[in-house]
Amino acid sequence: MHANLLGDFVKGKDLSAFSPTQQKGIILHRKIDDFMAKHPAVKVISKTLSPSLPKVAPIALDVYFDHFLALHWMRYHTQQLDDFLAAFYAHPLQSNEYTNQQFQTLIQNMKTHQWMNQYANLYAVDRACSFLATKLSFANQLGQGRTVLEQNYTEVEQAFFAYMLDAKAYFKQEG
Numbered sequence: 541m542h543a544n545l546l547g548d549f550v551k552g553k554d555l556s557a558f559s560p561t562q563q564k565g566i567i568l569h570r571k572i573d574d575f576m577a578k579h580p581a582v583k584v585i586s587k588t589l590s591p592s593l594p595k596v597a598p599i600a601l602d603v604y605f606d607h608f609l610a611l612h613w614m615r616y617h618t619q620q621l622d623d624f625l626a627a628f629y630a631h632p633l634q635s636n637e638y639t640n641q642q643f644q645t646l647i648q649n650m651k652t653h654q655w656m657n658q659y660a661n662l663y664a665v666d667r668a669c670s671f672l673a674t675k676l677s678f679a680n681q682l683g684q685g686r687t688v689l690e691q692n693y694t695e696v697e698q699a700f701f702a703y704m705l706d707a708k709a710y711f712k713q714e715g
Contacts, residue, residue: 550566555567571711572707572711575707575710575711576601576602576605576703576707577598579702579703579706579707580702581698581699581702581703582601582699582703584699585601585692585695585696585699586598586601588692588695589601589688589692589696592681592684592688592691593680593681593682593684593685593688594680594681595678595680596673596676596680596681596682596685599672599676599682600669600682600685600688600689601696601699603665603668603669603672603685604665604685604689604696604700605700605703606656606659606668607659607660607662607664607665607689608696608697608700608701609659609700609704610656610659610660611659611660612700615704616704616708621657622657625654625656625657628656629650629651629654655668662686662689662690665685665686665689666685666686668685669682669683669684669685669686670682670683670685673685
């Protein structure tokens with residue numbers, strides 16, 4: 541259940557050190573990232589946001605799309621978001637299965653603070669952007685992410701809907 545999130549913590553193509561479930565999750569994560577980066581609506585909105593968020597517009601879009609997914613969850617899933625997340629939080633994180641300490645800390649913080657439950661709220665967008673801004677190794681404007689979203693809310697939401705429509709069809713076809 542946690543394997544899809546592991547993709548942000550794994551570099552390189554050799555996945556042989558990971559279990560088959562982890563490999564599948566990492567590969568899916570990478571396919572989603574790749575599909576998003578190449579999607580026409582995402583490219584357009586990223587270009588729109590880039591003057592306000594140079595170098596970090598794609599990172600902001602990940603946060604924004606998480607916000608819109610939480611906000612419009614029932615369009616894409618039959619289970620209530622809170623129920624889905626309760627199952628995610630209840631799933632044990634085996635330290636011998638996930639040895640990356642940063643990953644373990646992220647999952648534990650997600651569970652403890654129930655970050656994902658709050659993503660429909662703009663405060664959570666603000667908190668996520670501010671947190672991520674401090675993790676980057678270069679000066680950036682990501683801390684202004686909430687303001688930029690508020691200024692471009694309708695356009696970002698429309699890009700999200702276009703992306704999700706195509707992603708749903710693409711990943712259904714992928715199996």
